[in-house]
Amino acid sequence: MHDKLIVYIEQYSTLQLTNEEKALIVATFQPKKLRKKQYFLQEGDVCKYAGFIVKGAMRQYSVDEKGIEHIVQLLIENYWANDRESSTMLTASKYNIEACEDTELLILTRAEMLDLIEKIPAMAKMVFLMDERNSIANQRRLNSTISNTAEKRYEEFASNHPQFIQRFPQHTIASFLGITKETLSRIRKQATK
Amino acid sequence: MHDKLIVYIEQYSTLQLTNEEKALIVATFQPKKLRKKQYFLQEGDVCKYAGFIVKGAMRQYSVDEKGIEHIVQLLIENYWANDRESSTMLTASKYNIEACEDTELLILTRAEMLDLIEKIPAMAKMVFLMDERNSIANQRRLNSTISNTAEKRYEEFASNHPQFIQRFPQHTIASFLGITKETLSRIRKQATK
DSSP states (O other), rough: HHHHHHHHHHHTTTTOOOOOHHHHHHHHOOEEEEEEEEEEETTSSSOOEEEEEEOOOEEEEEEESOOOOOEEEEOOTEEOOOHHHHHHTTOSSSSSEEEESSSSEEEEEEEHHHHHHOOHHHHHHHHHHHHHHHHHHHHHHHHHHHHHHHHHHHHHHHHHHHHHHHSSSSHHHHHHSSHHHHHHHHHHHHOOO | OOOHHHHHHHHHOOOOOOOOOOEEEOOOEEEEEETTTTTTOOTOOOOEEEEEEEEEEEEEEETTTTEEEEEEEOTTTTOOOHHHHHHHHHHHHOEEEESSSEEEEEEEEHHHHHHHHHHOOOHHHHHHHHHHHHHHHHHHHHHHHHHHHHHHHHHHHHHHHHHHHHHHHHHHHHHHTTTTHHHHHHHHHHHHH
């Protein structure tokens, strides 16, 4: 199960791990399995672990006072499940992270992550590149939400994340894009013409 | 000039730098001075350098098709000036980064940053913690922009960044908060009552 994580770190960082470093990674990351509809994190809890997704799919969402879900992130293999604000500040999370399929993760605490970053250059480089990618994706999503029409948002999403379109149900994708299921259905019909 | 950066890295990471590591940092970061109103980055250019601000104040902004400025970030000592999307993807930047006071920076390229992260554990840990802080701040700013009134946004900003209130002119702070100068002036009068 750790093999996929090791391949991921080496590919992402373009650095090779020593056997000692690999052993430290295997000893640190603990396996965790969730069945479909189980939670990795529930609103109100402190997020103690970050999880690397080896297999499966998850969604991260908040629920407003009217009981409406707002999906902030969709996650599949090679993504990380986490609420950084909660895990850093040790505050109650505003989010739920729920398995949309049977899911296998490798988890570690923030203190363990800091230790690995200090000891393993490939891990440090991988985390830097991942944060860079996330920061760009968040900036783009913010800009897209502020300035684009629903059609344009769907078009960008479908071209940047074709795998998500296959993997998640339509109502989940509609919520992620902040549009109704009916609007999404209309846009998809137009797009296939 | 590099002393402040070295103190910053050691304090932020809570790790001590060896003399060899300090020498590598001094050899890598190049000093750059800007007079007030000079640009660190101009729209349309590729952002080749990240800059650690040793002294001074800057603002990062985009200009829309009507010629209106939108301030995305205010920067002072110990902040980093950068456009990560442009420096990672090598695309033309949408942003300008302009000195609001005479400013001194220590700059390095993305390749040099990656090299330091690989070689210096304290640098890797500092960058991780900084990205963590930025990711939390961006998430909060997005939530605040979406869900709060102008009064509440000013209140949060003033309590999180009292030093910015002293340092930047009112019209700059109004633009950062996405409100008019008149609205800001009204809110400040109410707040001092």
